[in-house]
Amino acid sequence: MRSRRAGSAGDGVSVDEEAALLARVAAEERDAFEALYRLYSPRLQRFVRGMTRQTALVEEILDDTMMVVWRKAYTFNHQSKVSTWIFAIAYRQSLKALKRLGAPEETDLDERTESSAPGPDDTLQQQEVRKHLDDALHTLSPEQRAVMELTYYFGYACREIAEIMGCPVDTVKTRMFYARRKLKASLASRREAI
Amino acid sequence: MNGRVIKFEGPVHAQADRLLPWYVNGTLDDDERVQVEHHLAECAPCRQEAAWLRAVQEQFAEQADKDEVSPKLRRLHRRVARLHGAPRAASAWHGREKTLAWLAALQAAVILGLSVIVLHPQHDSYRTLSAPGSQDALLVVMFDPRTREAQMRELVRSSHARIVGGPTEVGAYVLRVPEARSAATRKMLLGSPQVTLVEDLSAGGHP
Numbered sequence: 001m002r003s004r005r006a007g008s009a010g011d012g013v014s015v016d017e018e019a020a021l022l023a024r025v026a027a028e029e030r031d032a033f034e035a036l037y038r039l040y041s042p043r044l045q046r047f048v049r050g051m052t053r054q055t056a057l058v059e060e061i062l063d064d065t066m067m068v069v070w071r072k073a074y075t076f077n078h079q080s081k082v083s084t085w086i087f088a089i090a091y092r093q094s095l096k097a098l099k100r101l102g103a104p105e106e107t108d109l110d111e112r113t114e115s116s117a118p119g120p121d122d123t124l125q126q127q128e129v130r131k132h133l134d135d136a137l138h139t140l141s142p143e144q145r146a147v148m149e150l151t152y153y154f155g156y157a158c159r160e161i162a163e164i165m166g167c168p169v170d171t172v173k174t175r176m177f178y179a180r181r182k183l184k185a186s187l188a189s190r191r192e193a194i
Numbered sequence: 195m196n197g198r199v200i201k202f203e204g205p206v207h208a209q210a211d212r213l214l215p216w217y218v219n220g221t222l223d224d225d226e227r228v229q230v231e232h233h234l235a236e237c238a239p240c241r242q243e244a245a246w247l248r249a250v251q252e253q254f255a256e257q258a259d260k261d262e263v264s265p266k267l268r269r270l271h272r273r274v275a276r277l278h279g280a281p282r283a284a285s286a287w288h289g290r291e292k293t294l295a296w297l298a299a300l301q302a303a304v305i306l307g308l309s310v311i312v313l314h315p316q317h318d319s320y321r322t323l324s325a326p327g328s329q330d331a332l333l334v335v336m337f338d339p340r341t342r343e344a345q346m347r348e349l350v351r352s353s354h355a356r357i358v359g360g361p362t363e364v365g366a367y368v369l370r371v372p373e374a375r376s377a378a379t380r381k382m383l384l385g386s387p388q389v390t391l392v393e394d395l396s397a398g399g400h401p
Contacts, residue, residue: 133250
C-alpha cells in the first residue's frame with residue numbers, strides 16, 4: 001500500500017475539494033483561507049521544522065508561506081496538486097529564511113562523504129536507524145533533508161518532489177543519493193565511536 | 195543547487211539503486227517498479243539497501259505518529275462527538291464551526307454510502323461470502339493513510355474481523371466481526387494509533 005501522507009490531499013479532503021478551497025482563497029474569502037490554514041499548518045510546520053532544523057524559524061516561515069498562498073492563490077493553474085503547490089512555496093520560503101540566517105548553501109562536497117566502516121548486518125543497521133536517525137539527519141543539507149522528509153514523512157513521488165523543489169528529477173535523485181550516503185556515514189561514525 | 199547532478203543512465207544496478215527510495219515509499223510507476231523488482235530478485239546489496247530504507251521510512255512513520263500530524267480525523271471525530279455531547283464553548287469553537295460541520299457531513303456521507311452498499315437488501319436465498327450473517331456486526335473503519343498494508347492486515351486479523359468492503363474514495367473499509375466480539379473489536383481498533391475512525395454500521399452509525 002502506498003503510504004499516502006501529505007503527498008495527496010489529506011484529512012479526508014479530496015484533491016478537487018482542495019482546489020475548490022484554493023479557488024475561494026483566490027476570491028479572497030477569509031473563511032476559506034482559515035480552513036486551508038488549518039488543513040495545512042500542521043503538515044507545513046513538520047516539513048519546515050524537518051527541513052530547516054530551526055525551531056525558532058518555523059512559525060515565521062509558516063506565516064510567510066501562507067501569506068504567499070493568500071496573495072498568489074489566483075495564479076494556481078491546476079497543473080499540479082494544491083499540496084504540491086503549497087509545499088513548493090514552503091520550500092522556497094524555508095530556503096529564503098535559511099539564507100537570511102546565513103546558512104551555507106548546498107555544495108557538491110557531499111560526494112566526498114563516504115563511510116569507510118564495514119557494513120553491519122541488517123538488524124544492527126535497523127537498530128542504528130531507530131536510535132540515531134534524527135541526529136544523523138542534522139548532518140544533511142536542508143535540500144537533502146527536504147528530499148528525505150518529502151519522500152518518507154509525506155510519501156511524495158520523485159516527480160512530485162521535483163515539482164516542489166523546482167528542479168529536475170535527476171537532481172532529486174542526486175540529493176537522495178548523497179543523503180543516503182551521509183546518513184550511513186553518520187550512523188557508521190557513531191558505531192565506530194562506541 | 196550548486197552540486198553536480200549525476201545523470202542516472204548507467205547500468206541497471208545504478209538505475210535501480212537510485213529508484214529504491216521511491217520503490218520503498220510505493221510511489222514508482224509500474225514500469226519502474228517492475229524494473230526494480232526484477233533487479234532486487236538478483237541483487238543482494240540492493241535488497242539490503244531496500245531493507246535499510248524501510249527502516250528509515252518506519253522511523254519517519256514513528257515520528258509522524260508522535261507528531262499526530264495526520265490522524266486529524268480521529269481528533270476531529272472526538273471533537274464532533276464532544277460538540278454533540280456538550281454545550282458549545284462559543285469563543286473556542288466559533289471559528290471551527292464550519293469545518294466541524296463539514297467533517298460531520300463527510301462522516302455521515304461515508305457511513306450512509308457504505309450502509310447503502312453493504313446493507314442493500316439481498317435475496318434471502320442468496321448470501322455472498324462477504325454478506326453479514328445474523329450474528330455479525332459491520333464496522334466502518336478508516337486507517338491512518340500512513341498505515342502499511344502489513345500493519346492493516348495484522349490489525350484486522352488480530353481483531354478477528356474480515357474486510358468485506360472498501361476502500362471507498364475517502365479510504366474507508368467495512369469490516370465484518372462476530373457480534374459477540376463487536377464491542378471488544380471496536381475498543382481495540384479505537385485504541386490503535388493506525389485507526390482514525392470506527393463506526394458501527396449495524397448500530398445505525400453511532401460510535
